[in-house]
Amino acid sequence: MQHDDLLPRDTPVQLIDPEGRTVTDERYPMPDADTLLRAYRGLVEGRRINDQANALVRQGRLAVYPSSHGQEACQVAASLVLDEDDWLFPTYRDSVAVIARGVRPSDAMVLLKGDWHSGYDPHEHRVAPQATPLATQLLHAVGFAQAAKHRGEDTVVLALCGDGATSEGDFHEAMNFAAVFHVPVVFFVQNNEFAISVPLSRQTAAPSLAHKAIGYGMPGQRVDGNDVAAVLSVLGEAVERARAGGGPSLVEAHTYRMQAHTNADDDTRYREREEVQAWVARDPLTRLRAHLTDAGALDDAAEEALAAGAEEIAAALRDALNADSELDPEDLFRFVTAERSPQLEEQWRVLQGEIERAHADDSASVTAGGHR
Amino acid sequence: MTLAPHDSDVDLHRHVVGTMTMAAALNRALADAIQDDPDVVVFGEDVGALGGVFRITDGLTERFGEDRCFDTPLAESGIIGTAVGMAMNGLRPVVEMQFDAFALPAFEQVVSHVAKLANRTRGAVRMPLVIRIPFGGGIGGVEHHCDSSEAYYAHTPGLTVVAPSTPQDAYSLLRAAIASPDPVIFLEPKKLYWSKGEVDASITAEIGTARVAREGTDVTVLAYAAMVPVALEAAEIAAGEGRSVQVIDVRSLSPFDDATVTAAVRATGRAVVVAEAPGYASVASEIQARVFERCFEFLEAPVRRVTGFDTPFAPPKLEHWYLPDADRVLDAIDSLHWEDCDDERSGR
Numbered sequence: 001m002q003h004d005d006l007l008p009r010d011t012p013v014q015l016i017d018p019e020g021r022t023v024t025d026e027r028y029p030m031p032d033a034d035t036l037l038r039a040y041r042g043l044v045e046g047r048r049i050n051d052q053a054n055a056l057v058r059q060g061r062l063a064v065y066p067s068s069h070g071q072e073a074c075q076v077a078a079s080l081v082l083d084e085d086d087w088l089f090p091t092y093r094d095s096v097a098v099i100a101r102g103v104r105p106s107d108a109m110v111l112l113k114g115d116w117h118s119g120y121d122p123h124e125h126r127v128a129p130q131a132t133p134l135a136t137q138l139l140h141a142v143g144f145a146q147a148a149k150h151r152g153e154d155t156v157v158l159a160l161c162g163d164g165a166t167s168e169g170d171f172h173e174a175m176n177f178a179a180v181f182h183v184p185v186v187f188f189v190q191n192n193e194f195a196i197s198v199p200l201s202r203q204t205a206a207p208s209l210a211h212k213a214i215g216y217g218m219p220g221q222r223v224d225g226n227d228v229a230a231v232l233s234v235l236g237e238a239v240e241r242a243r244a245g246g247g248p249s250l251v252e253a254h255t256y257r258m259q260a261h262t263n264a265d266d267d268t269r270y271r272e273r274e275e276v277q278a279w280v281a282r283d284p285l286t287r288l289r290a291h292l293t294d295a296g297a298l299d300d301a302a303e304e305a306l307a308a309g310a311e312e313i314a315a316a317l318r319d320a321l322n323a324d325s326e327l328d329p330e331d332l333f334r335f336v337t338a339e340r341s342p343q344l345e346e347q348w349r350v351l352q353g354e355i356e357r358a359h360a361d362d363s364a365s366v367t368a369g370g371h372r
Numbered sequence: 373m374t375l376a377p378h379d380s381d382v383d384l385h386r387h388v389v390g391t392m393t394m395a396a397a398l399n400r401a402l403a404d405a406i407q408d409d410p411d412v413v414v415f416g417e418d419v420g421a422l423g424g425v426f427r428i429t430d431g432l433t434e435r436f437g438e439d440r441c442f443d444t445p446l447a448e449s450g451i452i453g454t455a456v457g458m459a460m461n462g463l464r465p466v467v468e469m470q471f472d473a474f475a476l477p478a479f480e481q482v483v484s485h486v487a488k489l490a491n492r493t494r495g496a497v498r499m500p501l502v503i504r505i506p507f508g509g510g511i512g513g514v515e516h517h518c519d520s521s522e523a524y525y526a527h528t529p530g531l532t533v534v535a536p537s538t539p540q541d542a543y544s545l546l547r548a549a550i551a552s553p554d555p556v557i558f559l560e561p562k563k564l565y566w567s568k569g570e571v572d573a574s575i576t577a578e579i580g581t582a583r584v585a586r587e588g589t590d591v592t593v594l595a596y597a598a599m600v601p602v603a604l605e606a607a608e609i610a611a612g613e614g615r616s617v618q619v620i621d622v623r624s625l626s627p628f629d630d631a632t633v634t635a636a637v638r639a640t641g642r643a644v645v646v647a648e649a650p651g652y653a654s655v656a657s658e659i660q661a662r663v664f665e666r667c668f669e670f671l672e673a674p675v676r677r678v679t680g681f682d683t684p685f686a687p688p689k690l691e692h693w694y695l696p697d698a699d700r701v702l703d704a705i706d707s708l709h710w711e712d713c714d715d716e717r718s719g720r
Contacts (some may be wrong), residue, residue: 117488121496128460129492133484139450140485143457143465150413150439150463169477173450180445335495336530338553341580341627 005219008210012222012254015229018282020290028233033297035080039228040292041306042076043285046096048310049105052317053095053112057263061321062112066093070258073228073284074190076100081236082158089128089141089159093190097160101127105313106320115325135165138174138187142248145183156242157185158235164195166212167203175250179216184242187250188235190225192257197270210252218248225253226284229291256282329355387574395565397539398428398504401546402466404573406436409464412550414441416451416468416504425470426506426565448478455501456485459555465501466550472507473516479524486555487530499555502546507535508598508648510563510695512688518562519685520649525557526626526658533625534579535559537600539569541623544577552579559625561597582629584636588618591642591705594633594659596622599646599696606701617705625655630662637663638670642708644678648695651679673709 014023015030022030031039046068053065068075071093079100082088090098098108102125110119111130118129128144131137141159148155165171166189178185189209193200206212213220219241223234231253238249256279260267267276292298333340333348340348392400405412414432416424420443423430432441444451448469455465469475475482482503489497509518526533532554536542542560549556556579577583585600586607595603600621607617620636622629637643643663647656656677663675678696686694 116494117492118494122460122493123496129489129497133480136453136481136485139453139481140457140460142450143454143459144461145457146454147458147461147463150458170449170453170481173445173447173453176445176447177450177454331494335491335493337490337532338495338498342630343627 003214006214006217008208008213008220008222008252012224013230013234014224014227015233016227016287016291018226018287020287020294022291025233028230028237031229031232031236033295035232036229036288036292037297039073039076039080039232040288040298041309042080042100043072043228043288044306045310045313046072046075046100047285048314049096049099049317052314053109054259054263056109056318056321062109063114064262064264065095065112066262067257067259068093068096070279070283071190071192071225071255072096073231073288074188074225074253074255077228077231077235078158078160078188080232081239082156085126085153086156086158086239087126087128087141087144089137089144089157090130091134091137091160091162091165092130092132093162094130094160098127098130101125103127105317109317109321113321113325115327116331135161135168135170135174137161138165139170139177141185142174142178142181142183145178145185146181149181149183154243155184156239157183158239159185159187161187161189162195163189163191163193163200163203163209164198165189166209167195175212175216175218175248178248179218182247184245185248186235186238186242187248189250189252190255191252192225192255194257194261194267194271196261196265197267199270208252210250213250218250220250220252222252222254225255226279226282226287228284228288255284387572389570389572391568392539392571393566393568394536394539394542394560395426395428397543397569397571398546398560399430399432400571400573401543401550402429402432403435405466405547405550406432406440409550411462411464412440412466413458413463414466414468415444415455417444417446417470419443419468424468426562428504428560428565429468448475449481452478452481452486452503455503456481456489456499459499459501460489460497464550467501467503469503469505471513471517472505472519472521475503475505475521482525482531482557483528487528490554491530498553500553502549502552502556502558504546504558504560506562506565507559508561508563509685509691510598510648512691513562514688515685518691520647520680522557522559522625523649523654526655530555531626532556532579533559534623535561535597535625536623537561537564537585537595537597537621539567539571540575541577541583541621543571543573544575545579545623548577548579559597563598564601567601577623580624580627580629582632583621583623584618584632585621586617586619588616588640590616590640591644591708592618592620592633592636592640593644593646593701593705594620594622594663595646596625596655597648599648602696602698603646603701606698606705609698609702610705615705622659628659628662630666633659633663634666637667637675641670641672642705643667643671643675644701644704644708645675646678646696646701648680650682651677652682654679673707676704676707678704
C-alpha cells in the first residue's frame with residue numbers, strides 16, 4: 001500500500017450536509033434508502049434512550065449516565081456496519097451502540113443502575129462488556145481478532161474509543177499490535193472534542209487523530225461523525241477491508257458531546273454555550289430527517305410510527321429501572337473464580353451470619369412496634 | 373541445543389522420570405500443553421527464535437510453528453491485553469513477562485481486566501490465561517531484574533498466584549495453571565532455573581495446596597520459591613544441632629492452603645515464615661497473620677518472619693546482605709522462646 005493511501009483526507013468525509021443535501025463523493029457511495037431508513041430509526045431510538053436515561057438519573061434510578069446525545073450517528077453506524085458474528089468492543093459512552101446491537105436497554109444499564117458491573121452475556125450479542133478504563137478494551141479487541149484469525153474465521157472486530165483515549169499507552173499498543181499482526185480490527189474513534197473538561201488540543205498536536213494511523217502502517221480516514229450516511233460508508237468500507245484480509249484501519253469521526261460528561265459534570269466551567277449551540281445546527285438526527293423528507297422517503301405517518309416505537313423502548317426501560325432489583329449478596333463470591341476458594345467460602349459464611357442477624361433484628365423490631 | 377525433545381521422542385518421553393533443570397521442566401510443560409491442547413498459544417518478548425532470555429521457550433516455535441509460539445512487539449500491556457481478548461475468544465494464552473519489573477506496564481490490564489472479567493460478566497467470560505513471570509534475586513541481576521512482586525498479585529481478588537521451588541512442581545503446577553479456567557500468575561524463581569530434580573510428567577499438582585518439603589516436629593518453616601532451599605538448608609543445620617525442623621513449601625500464594633499450614637503449625641507449636649520480598653504488607657505478613665489467627669492457642673512463641681528488607685532490591689554486590697539465608701532463618705528459629713518451655717518439653 002502506498003503511503004498516500006494511509007493518510008486521511010484534509011477534511012472529513014461528508015455525504016449529507018447539515019441542511020440535508022446530498023454531497024457526492026468519488027470514493028464513498030451513499031448508502032441505499034433502506035439502510036438510511038434503518039439508520040434513522042436507530043437515531044430516533046438512540047436519542048430517546050439518551051433522554052430517558054438522563055431522566056432516570058434525575059429520578060435516582062440510575063447512579064450516573066454518560067450520554068451520547070449528539071453522537072447517535074456514530075453509535076447507530078457502529079452497529080449497522082457489523083455482521084451477526086462480528087464483535088463490538090464498546091466504552092461506557094456507547095450504550096446506544098450496545099443496545100443497537102441487540103442488548104436489552106435495561107441490561108445495558110445494569111452497570112449504571114448499580115446492580116452489577118455488567119448486565120449482559122457478551123457472547124449472546126457479541127458485545128464485550130462496556131469498558132470503563134480508557135483504551136484498555138482496544139487491546140482486548142485486537143487479541144479477540146487474533147484468535148479469530150488463528151482459527152481461520154472471518155470475524156471483524158470493531159473497537160470503540162474517544163479522543164481522550166488516544167492519549168493512553170494502550171491505544172498505541174493496540175494500534176501497533178493490530179498492524180504488526182495484520183488482524184481484522186477497525187478502530188473507531190469518536191472525537192467529541194472533550195475528555196470530560198480537557199479539549200482535543202490538550203490531547204494531541206497531530207493534524208488529526210486519523211493521521212496517527214500512518215505511523216502504525218494502517219489506513220486512517222476522517223468522517224463527519226454527525227452524518228450517519230458518511231459514517232456508514234466510511235466505516236463500512238473499513239469493515240469490509242478487514243473482512244477481506246486487508247488488515248486494521250482507523251476511522252476518526254468528528255462529532256460533539258452535546259451534554260456534560262455525565263450528570264455529575266458541569267460543562268459550563270469549561271466551554272461556552274455558543275460553542276455548544278453551534279453544534280445544534282449539525283445535529284445528526286435533524287440532518288437525516290431533512291434528507292429523507294426531501295427525498296420523499298419519510299412522512300409524518302412514518303415519523304409518528306418511529307416515535308411510537310422509540311417511546312415503547314423508553315417505557316420498557318423506565319419500567320425495568322423503576323422495579324426494585326432483587327440482589328443476592330452471595331453473588332459477591334460466586335464469580336470471582338470458577339471454583340470458590342475455602343477463604344471465600346469462609347467469608348461468605350460470615351456475611352451470611354450478618355445477614356441472618358439483620359433479618360432477625362428487623363423481625364424483632366417489627367414485633368416490638370417498629371422501634372430500632 | 374534445544375531443551376525440547378524431538379518429535380519422535382515425544383510420546384516415549386511423556387511420562388519419563390528423569391533428572392532435569394527447572395528451566396527444562398518448564399519447557400517440557402509448555403511443549404506438552406501445546407501438544408495436548410490446540411487452544412494453547414505461547415507468546416511474549418524474545419520467546420520465538422531466541423527461546424526466551426532464560427530459554428524457557430527454547431525450540432517451541434521451531435517445533436510447533438509461529439501459530440503456537442511467537443514474538444510480539446515489545447509492549448507488556450499489549451501482550452497481556454491481547455491475551456485477554458484471545459482468552460475471551462476461546463484460546464488459552466500463556467504469556468511470558470521477561471523480568472518481574474517489566475511486567476509492571478501491564479499492571480492495569482492484570483488488575484482491571486484479567487482479574488475481574490469473570491466476575492464482571494458473572495462467569496459468562498472466563499480468563500484461562502497464564503502470565504509467567506521470572507521473579508526474585510540471587511542471580512546478580514541489576515536494578516529492575518530482581519524484584520519480588522507477588523504481593524501485588526496475591527492482593528488482587530480473582531488472580532491465582534503460584535510459585536514452584538522444584539522442577540517437579542514447576543512442571544506439574546504449570547500444567548495445572550494452563551488447564552485452570554482462571555487466570556494464573558506463575559512466578560518462576562530465577563535463582564532456581566538451573567537447579568535440578570526428578571520430573572515425572574504423570575504427576576499432577578493441585579493449585580491451592582502446600583507441600584511438605586521436609587518432615588519435622590519442633591518448628592515449622594513456611595517458605596516458597598527460592599526460599600525453600602534456604603529453609604531446607606537451615607533445617608539440615610538445625611538437625612545437626614538436635615532440632616527437628618519441618619519445612620512447608622507454600623507454593624500456592626493464592627488461594628492459600630490454610631488447612632495444611634494450620635495443621636502443621638498446631639502440631640509443632642512454632643513457626644517461621646521466610647520470603648525474600650520486603651516484609652512490610654507482604655505475602656509473608658499475610659501468612660504470619662493467618663497462622664496467628666488459626667494457631668494462637670497452640671503457639672509456644674510468636675510467629676517470626678524472615679524477609680527482605682523494606683528497601684528497593686539490592687545492587688548485585690550487596691544482594692548477599694539483602695537476601696535471607698540459612699543463618700537468618702536459624703536465628704529466627706533460635707528466638708522462638710525455647711528456654712521458656714524447656715521444662716515442659718523436657719520429656720521429649
